[in-house]
Amino acid sequence: MMQKATKKPKPVKKTNFRGLWYILIFLLLFGLGGWGFHYYKLFFKPNVSTGDQSSTYIFIRTGSDFGTLQKFLLDKHLLRDPKSFEWVAHRKRYDVKVKPGRYKILDGMNNNELVNLLRSGKQEPVRLVLQNVRTVPELAGKIGNQIEGDSLSVLNLLNDPGYLMEFGVTPATVFTLFLPDTYEFFWNTSADQFIRRMVRERQKFWNDQRLTEMSQEGLDIAGVVTLASIIEKETAKNQEKPVIAGVYMNRLRKGWPLQADPTLIFAWNDYSIKRVLNKHKEIDSPYNTYKFTGLPPGPICLPSVSSIDAVLNYDKHAYMYFCAKEDLSGFHNFAVTLAEHNRNAERYQAALKRLNIH
Numbered sequence: 136m137m138q139k140a141t142k143k144p145k146p147v148k149k150t151n152f153r154g155l156w157y158i159l160i161f162l163l164l165f166g167l168g169g170w171g172f173h174y175y176k177l178f179f180k181p182n183v184s185t186g187d188q189s190s191t192y193i194f195i196r197t198g199s200d201f202g203t204l205q206k207f208l209l210d211k212h213l214l215r216d217p218k219s220f221e222w223v224a225h226r227k228r229y230d231v232k233v234k235p236g237r238y239k240i241l242d243g244m245n246n247n248e249l250v251n252l253l254r255s256g257k258q259e260p261v262r263l264v265l266q267n268v269r270t271v272p273e274l275a276g277k278i279g280n281q282i283e284g285d286s287l288s289v290l291n292l293l294n295d296p297g298y299l300m301e302f303g304v305t306p307a308t309v310f311t312l313f314l315p316d317t318y319e320f321f322w323n324t325s326a327d328q329f330i331r332r333m334v335r336e337r338q339k340f341w342n343d344q345r346l347t348e349m350s351q352e353g354l355d356i357a358g359v360v361t362l363a364s365i366i367e368k369e370t371a372k373n374q375e376k377p378v379i380a381g382v383y384m385n386r387l388r389k390g391w392p393l394q395a396d397p398t399l400i401f402a403w404n405d406y407s408i409k410r411v412l413n414k415h416k417e418i419d420s421p422y423n424t425y426k427f428t429g430l431p432p433g434p435i436c437l438p439s440v441s442s443i444d445a446v447l448n449y450d451k452h453a454y455m456y457f458c459a460k461e462d463l464s465g466f467h468n469f470a471v472t473l474a475e476h477n478r479n480a481e482r483y484q485a486a487l488k489r490l491n492i493h
Contacts, residue, residue: 191211316440363439392426399425
């Protein structure tokens with residue numbers, strides 16, 4: 136008896152798990168790649184725009200928070216994508232501690248570079264030039280324009296007798312704290328920090344040699360700087376400064392009034408005066424060196440180092456007078472006697488009249 140042939144069961148198709156696995160890996164890597172590229176752009180895509188300049192400076196005031204900085208950057212249109220900067224700053228925790236200062240940023244910087252710079256506190260120092268200063272308010276203005284401590288804060292300290300007492304000066308002698316030079320400061324320097332830095336610079340300047348030269352002449356620092364300030368306004372010729380200093384030292388030793396025209400201009404507080412006239416000599420002021428003997432109460436400007444050293448190393452001579460030369464070169468004629476001085480003065484006056492200078 137023949138048996139029926141049985142049908143073979145159809146083979147079960149095996150699922151290609153390996154292929155699915157490859158697909159999942161591909162999708163995962165693609166997603167990670169997209170995610171990575173997105174965040175790469177957040178960190179490293181250029182985001183700083185300084186307009187038509189290759190760089191600019193940003194100023195972060197002491198006590199500023201991240202919101203204040205953001206507003207500054209927005210107001211100045213320095214970021215192409217402010218949100219991306221905020222995201223990177225948050226991830227790097229810069230937003231919890233903002234460091235004040237003056238920072239140089241470059242066009243095309245990315246968020247990572249900008250945050251690293253601001254987080255490091257690596258400032259660009261300011262170069263502050265102190266020279267050709269006539270008055271304390273002018274000095275305060277020069278300082279306040281260059282550091283975070285504003286000019287009013289500086290001026291208030293320079294006029295505060297109690298504050299200045301710590302440094303051995305008064306409002307009248309406050310110029311003795313400063314020396315003309317170029318100084319580097321961090322922008323976020325306060326008025327007090329600036330003045331204390333100047334005190335340290337003064338201590339370095341008044342070394343043993345200068346102090347010895349000063350004591351030999353019976354002067355103190357205030358006296359040297361005061362006389363130097365007068366010489367500063369008498370001549371711009373450095374080679375003449377020791378000679379003029381010698382004239383004034385001779386007058387001081389003999390008890391004569393200094394009769395220094397620059398002190399009258401200071402007393403009148405009128406720097407438009409080109410020629411001192413007899414009416415100017417009537418002012419009732421301790422800076423009127425035609426009325427009062429000795430040195431005035433303090434410096435009449437910020438003198439240069441050359442003028443200070445001219446006092447410390449003045450020429451020993453017999454001259455008691457000097458007058459501008461008639462060639463109007465800026466140099467002077469010197470005289471021992473009044474008669475000789477009057478002849479020099481007549482020649483100078485005649486030269487002014489010829490040129491119609493009044």
